[in-house]
Amino acid sequence: MKTEEKEKTTDLDFERLRQLMNTNKIQVFKKELLNLHFYDQGQFFISLDSTGRKKMTKLLSPKEMGDMFDTLPDEEQDTQDFLQEMEPEYAANMLSEMYNDNAADILEHLDDKVSEVYLDLMPERDANKIRRLMHYGVDTAGGIMTTDMISLKPDTTIMDAIAKIKRDADLAETVNYLYVTNYERTLIGVISLREILVAPADALVQDVMTEKVISVHPEIDQSDVAQTIRDYGFLAVPVIDSQERLIGMVTVDDIIEVIDDEAQSDYSGLAGVNVDDVSEMPLTATMKRLPWLITLLFLGMLTATLINHFDVLLNEASILAVFISLITGTAGNAGTQSLAVAVRRLALSDDEQPSMMKMIISEVITGLLIGILTGVTVMVLVGLWKQNFILGAVIGLSMATAIWVANMAGSLIPLGMDKLGFDPAVASGPFISTLSDLTSVLIYFNIASLLMSSFL
Known part of the structure; x- marks a missing residue:
């Protein structure tokens, strides 16, 4: 309810801003716009048409526009288009007023020239x-x-440190942590804003700082940085080069974006479609989803061909056709479950991940237990339903084997892809499910062929 009220209030604010801009009440428009949070300013800018956005660039300074653009998603095609609507000099000045990491992210998505x-x-x-x-x-x-x-020097007094914070805070992305470097820029400590505020004014930074600093190197993966910040509960973590010189820091707002991106990547893999693509254009959505579906269609055709190969068996024992979808569906669900668990395990830090051998042994045992228990259950149900426990045993054994194979595929395929350096999310849920259909049918009909004389 509160979210709906907020959205309604925001819509009213935006409508009033449009009216003020259209009636050329410039001073009132700027005052009310700049009273909004930077995020809301950015959303208002996005809501305008090209003419309205161009008018805004004439009303706002590059600094004011830069504050707004700091909140916009850098990978959006719209963000790149917005830059092209501006005069090049204005766009360049705006980018220079933004936080350097945000400006770099935007420029990285543009053509090099x-x-x-x-x-x-x-x-x-x-x-x-x-x-x-x-x-x-x-x-x-x-x-x-x-x-x-x-950054601070170790022989700086707390009083001078506070003065520096007041002078430079507007240029820093955050002042929650201040890193201490020597005169060779080597990272030697960290001090929080709280520690500075409660320390005696004449104390030296080196007397208050924490010398043991958790840091990361620039080449490590962003997911590992996110794991470090999560484990230690940091709001930021320093980045150092090979000589332990401070070269930057990663803040928690960037990590939130990383976590969001990683989650979207995992969801996309499980669904076999880019869940971040919310295009309402039917043709665009179709062209992005169709290739993967066509690929799965060909894999599905192999399953259909396999079923056709056993048409003689089905003619002799038509009762087998009743249970095809039951076995393939259950095995597909088991494979998708194990895929989700495997992707989650791979997302853990190296310290939290079990060894590869332990994971394989765990999945072998898990698959066997799930397969046996499910197989016994379906054997009893089919036996009671059809008054034929031999048929029930065929269905149960087939399901147990199919579930075990699907469980192994869902676990080991992403694990193998990760070891080979590929994104394990590519082993999507639909792919595992379709693959398990193929293996389940093969297992089912071969077991039925061997035991057919017993249940007919």
């Missing part, structure tokens, strides 16, 4: 900082870190 145009128009110092960030991989600590931060 276009990015260079904006960088060449920026102040050289800002452009060099952004170029250094763009040098790192997108999904690494270096790719998501910011260089907009405040």
Whole structure:
């Protein structure tokens, strides 16, 4: 209910802002717009048409527009289009006013030549900082870190540290933590804002700081950085180079985006479709979903061909056809379950992950237990229903074996892909389910062929 009320209030705010802008009440418009949170300002900007957005760029300074763009998703195609609607000089100035990591993220999604145009128009110092960030991989600590931060020297007094924070806070992405470096820029400590505020004014930073600092290197994967911040409950973590010199920090707001991206990637893998794509254009949605479905269609045709291969068996024992969907469906569900667990295990940090051998043994035993218990259950149910416990045994044995195979496939395929360096989420739920259909039918009819004389 509160969410609905907030959305309604926001819509009313946006409507009033449109009216003020359309009636050229510029001063009132700017005052009310800038009173909104930066995120809401950004959402209002997105809601306008091209003409309205161009008008806003004439009313707001690059700094005001940069604050707004800091909240926009950098990977959105719309964000890139917004830049092209601006004068190049204005866009470059706006990017230089943004936090360096956010500006770098936006430019990384542009064509290299276009990015260079904006960088060449920026102040050289800002452009060099952004170029250094763009040098790192997108999904690494270096790719998501910011260089907009405040560092202190160990012989600085607390009074001078507070003065520096007041002077430079507006340029830093966060001041929750202040990292301490020596005169060679080597990271030697960290001090929180709270510790600074409660420390004596004449105390030195080195007397208050914590010397043991948890840090990361720029080349490590962003998911590992997220794990570090989660494990230690940090709001930020410093990034150091091979010589332990401070080069940046990763803040918790970037980690929230990483967690969101990782979750979307896992969901996309399980569904076999990009869940982040919410396009309402039927043709666009169709073209993005169709290739994977066509691939699964061909795999499904193999299953249909296999069933056709056993048509003689089905003609002699038509009762077998009744249980095809039961066995394939249950095995597919088991495979999808094990896939979800496997992807989750692989998302854990190296310290929390069991060894590969332990995972394989665990899945072998789990698959056997699930298969046996499910097989016994269906054997009893079919035996009572059809008054034929031999038939029930055929169905139960087939289901137990099919579930075990599907469980192993759902667990080991993503594990193997991860060891080979591929994204395990590619082993999607639909793929595992379709693959288990094929193996289940093969297992079912072969067991039935061997025992057919017993239940007919």
